Amino acid sequence: MTKAERKFMGNFRELLLKDYMFPVLVALACAAIFAGTHMYVTYNVGAFNEIFVVKMLDEGLKGGDYAAAAGFAAGFLIARVLEGPLVGVLDIGGSLMTGVGIGIPALMLASGITLPIDNFVLALLTGALIGLVIGIVIILVRKLMPQGISSSGTNIMMGAGNATGRYLGPLIIISAIQYSIPAGLGAFIGAAIFYKLDRPIAGGAILGAMVLASFFPVAA
DSSP states (O other): OOHHHHHHHHHHHHHHTSTTHHHHHHHHHHHHHHHHHHHHHHHSOOOOSOHHHHHHHHHHHHHSOOHHHHHHHHHHHHHHHHHHHHHSOOOIIIIIIIIIIIIHHHHHHHTTOOHHHHSHHHHHHHHHHHHHHHHHHHHHHHHHSOTTOOOGGGGGGTTHHHHHGGGGHHHHHHHHHHHOHHHHHHHHHHHHHHHHTTSOHHHHHHHHHHHHHHHSOOOO
16 A cells, blocks of 8 residues: 555545544435335335334335334434434444334335335435434534533443344244245244354344245245
């Protein structure tokens, strides 16, 4: 790496650490996530989220009841936005992928606002605007906090989603069985193996379902 390249990389890293760049980065992430939701609603593929959260949105798309998706995902968004300034870490999974990717679209669909989700360009712009607002709110809260205030008990929230993920195994197995018997059998075997290895059974269930479902696909 030349001297000019090292200088450029140093200046680039310094730029990324500026406070005003945080809302920009969050806006870019949210634009992609919201566009992913557009892809899922339009083409049934592309959502940036866990299977059980996407399932909540899917139930709303099929039955018109978005209460579960909106309540769960939007609640995650509010909690994570409040948590971010206190602990100095923004949980992308809970705040952006779940909140922006599922919660806000569910609220829009429940209110009859479909254009920002149906149109790809508007989905990008809507996601970017949402991310910009979230980033600005987090920076403002952080700036307004008195000096010396610790994160206190909010650090308990960090990793809460991972801790609760261990209880998703049975739900994944049931979903796999509903898809096909081989997928359900694979999910059960994978979960059992991961349980024996003291690993999260949700991951084993997903991998097992994928393996057997690939060998025994459902006929179109």
